[in-house]
Amino acid sequence: MSTVAPARERGTAPxxxxxxxxxxxxxxxxSLSSYSWSSLLYVAPALAFFAxxxxxxxxxxxxxxxxxxxxxxxxxxxxxxxxxxxxxDPDLRAALLHSLVLLFFYAALPVAVGLxxxxxxxxxxxxxxxxxxxxxFVPQILSSVVVAVAWRNLLAEDGPVNAMLRTVGLGRFTTxxxxxxxxxxxxxxxxxxxxxxGLCMVLFLSGIVAIDRSTYEAARLDGAGAVRxxxxxxxxxxxxxxxxxxxxxxxxxxxxxxxxxxxTRGGPGTSTTVPSLYVYQDAFQNRxxxxxxxxxxxxxxxxxxxxxxxxxxxRERDGTGRGPMRRRPVxxxxxxxxxxxxxxxxxx
Amino acid sequence: MKSVRREVxxxxxxxxxxxxxxxxxxxxxxxxxxxxxxxxxxxPGAGKSATAxxxxxxxEPVTTAQVAALGDVTLRMWADQAEKPLMRSVVPAFEKKYPxxxxxxxxxxxxxxxATVVNAASGSTPPDLFQGxxxxxxxxxxxxxxxxxxxxxxxxxxxxxTGTGASTLAPARWNSAGTAFGDGNLYGMSxxxxxxxxxxxxxxxxxxxxxPPQSLxxxxxxxxxxxxxxxxxxxxxxxxxxxxTHIFSDLAVTEQSPASISDWIGGKAGTTFAxxxxxxxxxxxxxxxxxxxxxxxxxxxxxEDAIARFAKGSGAFFVGxxxxxxxxxxxxxxxxxxxxxxxxxxxxxxxxxxxSKATPAAVAFLAALHTPATGQKILDTGRLPVVTDGVKGxxxxxxxxxxxxxxxxxxxxxxxxxDWSATDMLGxxxxxxxxxxxxxxxxxxxxxxxxxxxxxxxxxx
Numbered sequence: 001m002s003t004v005a006p007a008r009e010r011g012t013a014p015x016x017x018x019x020x021x022x023x024x025x026x027x028x029x030x031s032l033s034s035y036s037w038s039s040l041l042y043v044a045p046a047l048a049f050f051a052x053x054x055x056x057x058x059x060x061x062x063x064x065x066x067x068x069x070x071x072x073x074x075x076x077x078x079x080x081x082x083x084x085x086x087x088x089d090p091d092l093r094a095a096l097l098h099s100l101v102l103l104f105f106y107a108a109l110p111v112a113v114g115l116x117x118x119x120x121x122x123x124x125x126x127x128x129x130x131x132x133x134x135x136x137f138v139p140q141i142l143s144s145v146v147v148a149v150a151w152r153n154l155l156a157e158d159g160p161v162n163a164m165l166r167t168v169g170l171g172r173f174t175t176x177x178x179x180x181x182x183x184x185x186x187x188x189x190x191x192x193x194x195x196x197x198g199l200c201m202v203l204f205l206s207g208i209v210a211i212d213r214s215t216y217e218a219a220r221l222d223g224a225g226a227v228r229x230x231x232x233x234x235x236x237x238x239x240x241x242x243x244x245x246x247x248x249x250x251x252x253x254x255x256x257x258x259x260x261x262x263x264t265r266g267g268p269g270t271s272t273t274v275p276s277l278y279v280y281q282d283a284f285q286n287r288x289x290x291x292x293x294x295x296x297x298x299x300x301x302x303x304x305x306x307x308x309x310x311x312x313x314x315r316e317r318d319g320t321g322r323g324p325m326r327r328r329p330v331x332x333x334x335x336x337x338x339x340x341x342x343x344x345x346x347x348x
Numbered sequence: 349m350k351s352v353r354r355e356v357x358x359x360x361x362x363x364x365x366x367x368x369x370x371x372x373x374x375x376x377x378x379x380x381x382x383x384x385x386x387x388x389x390x391x392p393g394a395g396k397s398a399t400a401x402x403x404x405x406x407x408e409p410v411t412t413a414q415v416a417a418l419g420d421v422t423l424r425m426w427a428d429q430a431e432k433p434l435m436r437s438v439v440p441a442f443e444k445k446y447p448x449x450x451x452x453x454x455x456x457x458x459x460x461x462x463a464t465v466v467n468a469a470s471g472s473t474p475p476d477l478f479q480g481x482x483x484x485x486x487x488x489x490x491x492x493x494x495x496x497x498x499x500x501x502x503x504x505x506x507x508x509x510t511g512t513g514a515s516t517l518a519p520a521r522w523n524s525a526g527t528a529f530g531d532g533n534l535y536g537m538s539x540x541x542x543x544x545x546x547x548x549x550x551x552x553x554x555x556x557x558x559x560p561p562q563s564l565x566x567x568x569x570x571x572x573x574x575x576x577x578x579x580x581x582x583x584x585x586x587x588x589x590x591x592x593t594h595i596f597s598d599l600a601v602t603e604q605s606p607a608s609i610s611d612w613i614g615g616k617a618g619t620t621f622a623x624x625x626x627x628x629x630x631x632x633x634x635x636x637x638x639x640x641x642x643x644x645x646x647x648x649x650x651x652e653d654a655i656a657r658f659a660k661g662s663g664a665f666f667v668g669x670x671x672x673x674x675x676x677x678x679x680x681x682x683x684x685x686x687x688x689x690x691x692x693x694x695x696x697x698x699x700x701x702x703x704s705k706a707t708p709a710a711v712a713f714l715a716a717l718h719t720p721a722t723g724q725k726i727l728d729t730g731r732l733p734v735v736t737d738g739v740k741g742x743x744x745x746x747x748x749x750x751x752x753x754x755x756x757x758x759x760x761x762x763x764x765x766x767d768w769s770a771t772d773m774l775g776x777x778x779x780x781x782x783x784x785x786x787x788x789x790x791x792x793x794x795x796x797x798x799x800x801x802x803x804x805x806x807x808x809x
Contacts, residue, residue, distance in 0.1 A: 070393075072393060072470050072495075074392075155648065157645030158645075175645070176646075176647060179586075179645050180647070180648070181788065265589060265775075266775065267589050267778065287485050
C-alpha cells in the first residue's frame with residue numbers, strides 16, 4: 001500500500017456516507033471488469049484444481065447420496081432414503097447432541113480463554129511476549145494424532161493429571177478420564193479447548209495491536225479500569241476477529257473426527273460418538289457409501305448454516321449502532337485484503 | 349479512535365467483499381453438482397464389472413514347467429506389514445524355485461490394507477495375490493463383485509480340505525451372493541492361525557500358591573485370591589473396544605455349542621445372539637468388572653498399553669489372543685486355555701484376483717505358504733501356523749500356545765470373532781459391552797441390541 005492511500009482514506013473517511021464511499025472503488029472495480037477474461041487466465045490453474053479436487057468430489061458425494069452403493073457393484077437408487085435414515089437414526093441424534101456439547105468446549109470456551117489472555121496481555125506488558133505467543137500457539141500446529149496420544153497419556157488412570165490431583169489432596173477425584181462414561185466427553189472437550197484457544201488468542205492479539213493506544217489512554221483519563229477498558233474498547237473492536245475465530249472453531253467442533261478417533265473411538269459405550277465418526281465408519285468400514293455421503297452432506301449443510309448464523313448474529317448487532325461498530329455498514333475503502341487467515345488443516 | 353475504526357472497517361470490508369464471491373462460489377458448486385447428478389444419470393458402479401478371465405481349473409499341483417511357461421512374470425502382491433518377517437524367508441525360496449517369477453509385495457498397515465485393498469482389487473491393474481479380511485466389508489465385497497477366484501479346486505488338489513487346519517478354511521467360504529460366510533465356495537486361504545486363551549504371570553501365581561488355570565472354573569477360583577492379595581487379577585485395556593469382546597467370547601464359548609456361534613457369526617438365517625449362554629457371559633463380565641477384577645480405568649487404557657504393563661509384571665492374568673504372546677518373556681509367562689480349547693480364528697486370508705494373468709504362479713505361492721516348513725517359519729516369526737504337523741515351539745510359551753491351538757482346532761472351538769458378523773459390529777458390541785461392564789445396561793438388553801444390529805445388517809444385504 002502506498003503512503004498516499006491511508007492519507008486519502010483518513011481524509012475522506014469521517015465525511016463519507018455509506019454510498020458515497022463505495023462509489024469510488026466500485027467504479028474502479030467496474031473498469032477492471034473489461035480485463036476480466038485475461039485476469040481469468042491467472043486464476044484458471046487454481047480454478048481447474050479447485051474444480052477437480054473440490055467441486056467434483058462434492059458433486060460425486062451428492063450423486064452417491066441418492067443410492068445404496070457399496071463402491072463396487074452397481075448401486076440401487078433409494079431417493080431420499082439415505083437422508084431419511086440419517087434423520088431417524090437415534091444413534092446419530094445422540095452423536096449430534098455430543099457435537100453440541102463439543103461446540104461449547106471447542107468454540108465458546110477457546111474464544112473466552114483467548115479473549116481473557118489477549119486482554120491480559122494487552123494490559124500487562126509481558127516480557128518476551130513473542131515467546132509466550134509462540135508457545136501458546138503450539139497446540140494449533142501439532143498434528144491431531146500427536147495431540148491425541150499425548151492427552152491419552154496425560155489423562156490415563158496413572159497419568160500426570162491424576163498424579164497432580166493426588167499431590168494436591170484431590171485424590172478422590174482421580175479417574176480414568178477418557179474411560180469413564182461421565183468424564184470422557186468433557187475430557188475430549190478440554191483437549192479441544194487446549195488445541196483451539198491458542199489460535200483465538202493470536203487472532204485477538206493481532207486485533208488488539210491494531211487498536212490505537214491513545215484510545216486506551218483516553219479511557220484511562222476518563223477513569224476506566226481494566227475491566228471497563230476491556231468491555232468498552234477491546235471487546236467491541238475485536239468483533240471481526242471473534243467472528244472469524246468462531247467460524248473456525250465452530251467448523252472444527254462440528255467436523256471433529258481425528259481427536260475422537262484417536263482417543264476413545266466414540267466410547268466408552270457411545271458416550272463420545274460424533275457424526276463424522278459415523279461418516280468414516282459407513283464409508284470405509286461398512287461400505288455404505290450412499291449413507292456416508294448423505295450424512296456428510298447433512299453435516300456440511302449444518303456447518304454452513306451454523307457459520308452463516310454466526311456471521312449474521314455478529315452483523316445484526318451493527319444495526320444497533322453501538323460503539324465503534326456503528327460505521328460497519330460502510331462499504332468500500334482502499335484496503336482490499338486483510339492479513340491472510342491462518343491456514344487450517346482440511347479434513348476429509 | 350479513528351484508527352480503530354479504520355482497522356475495524358478494514359476487517360469488515362474484507363468480510364463484506366468476500367461475501368458475494370462466496371455466494372457466487374456456492375452457486376457454482378451447486379450448479380456443478382446438479383450437472384454432475386444429471387450427467388451421472390445412471391447408478392454409481394454401473395458398467396464396472398470384473399474382468400473375469402478364462403479360469404483354468406487346477407486338478408494337479410502346479411509344476412515348475414507350468415509356471416515357467418508364463419515367461420518372465422512379476423507376481424504382484426499386497427500384504428499386511430505383519431507378514432514381512434515371514435515373507436522375508438518365503439519369497440527368496442520361492443523365487444529360487446521359480447526363477448522366471450519376480451515377487452513384488454506392497455506392504456500396508458492392517459488398517460490401511462483393509463481400507464484400500466477392495467479398491468485396488470477393482471482397479472484396472474489389480475494385484476495378483478492379496479490379503480483381504482474376513483467379514484462383509486472386505487471379503488464379502490470382493491466375492492459379491494466377483495473380483496476373486498474361487499479356490500475349491502486348489503484346496504482339493506493340494507489336500508487342504510483334510511488334515512490339520514482344514515476347519516480353519518471355513519471363514520473364507522461364501523455363498524455366491526457374498527451375503528453369508530462359513531459355508532459355500534472357498535475364496536481364500538490363510539496360513540496363519542490365532543487362538544485365544546489366558547496368559548499368566550508364573551512368579552505371581554507361585555507367590556500366591558496358585559496353580560496355572562486349566563479352565564474357566566480354575567480361573568474363577570483364582571481371581572478372588574489374587575484380588576485379596578492386593579494385586580490386579582486381570583489386566584485389561586479396552587479403549588479400542590475389542591479386548592473385552594474377546595474375553596466375552598472366551599466365556600461365551602464355554603456356555604454353548606461352538607457351531608451355533610460360528611453359524612451366527614457367518615450370518616445364518618434364524619440364528620440369534622440373544623441366548624442364555626451369551627447373557628450369562630455378559631453377566632460374568634459385569635460381575636468381574638464390579639468386583640474390580642479388571643482394575644479400574646480399563647476403558648481408558650489401550651490393549652497395547654495393557655499388554656506392556658502385564659509384561660512388566662502388573663496383573664496376574666491377561667485374557668486375550670495369541671498375538672499378544674510376542675511381547676511376553678517366555679521365562680516369566682505361561683499360556684493356557686479357558687475351555688476345551690480356546691476361542692480363535694484365522695488371520696486375513698489370501699485371495700487370487702479373478703483377472704490375474706499369473707494364476708499358476710499365484711497358486712504355487714499359496715501352496716508354498718501351506719507347508720509344514722512354512723508352518724515352522726510362522727511359529728519362528730512369532731505367530732501360529734494353520735499347518736501344525738511336526739511344528740515345534742522354540743520355548744515353553746510357544747509350545748504351550750501351539751498346544752492350545754491344536755486342542756482348539758480339535759475341539760472345533762475356532763469359532764471366529766463376533767465382530768465379523770457385521771461391518772459395524774465391533775462398535776455395537778464393543779460399546780455395548782462397555783456399558784454392561786459399567787453396570788449401565790443389563791446382559792439381556794445388550795444381547796438384544798446386538799441381535800437387532802445383526803438383523804439390520806442382514807436386511808440391508
